[in-house]
Amino acid sequence: MNVSAIRFSVIMTAIFLFLTGCAEQEEKTETVVVRPVRTMVLTSSVSGRVRTFPGKVQASQQVDLAFRISGPLVEFPVKEGQAIKKNDLLARIDPRDYKTDLAHVGSSLAEVRAKLKSMKAGARPEDVKVLEAEVAAARARFHEAEQNFK
Template structure:
């Protein structure tokens, strides 16, 4: 009985295999789906994220400048934010006013020195030596030449 069922199962299996193999092939045609597309120009992405902030940038190292003498600025050799080294000329002042003051001070000094020497010489020959010497030295000790001058 077992062999009957085995034979019957095998036959059914063989028939089902033959029936499926004999069928006609139907070609399935799939329709192509057309999808709408949105087109737009591509630009530089860095410009999209560019933001402007009004501000003033301050340097981390800053030096205040001053001049020993006053005068009009005639030359500026550096711009704001430039790096400078020791000994670099940063700016130049018009020397005309300063040179005039130095010449006036030198002339006043020379006059006071000559007056002192003349009165000292006269005082040696006179009786009131100390009194005349004090009179003659009035201008000699009070004349001042501006600092930084090269006048000798």
């Protein structure tokens, strides 16, 4: 073979490859494979088996309660979903500590009053004023303990 024939065949092969590479390709249509799915309807079983599943339950609405005094709750008469009005009892705090405190402050007030009464009979005016201030302070503590108890 001569050189011109080899050149001619190389050029023709290159043109052929170029033209086939630039030609429009036919679109391939993919067929969608439908895979069957096995389904079933769940019903309650009569066999008595219990199934538990982990999860969290959260309230849709929450209200934080705050009280003037602290203590353990002994009564909570409000039920979930119950409508409440102003001045309805929501919870009752254990009153034992506050009863004791009220009695203690009451006896302290009585003691200071008795001391003041005896001092008024024959004491100096400065001592009487000090005891009057103590009576006022004891009366304030008694009033505070009474409010806490209520």
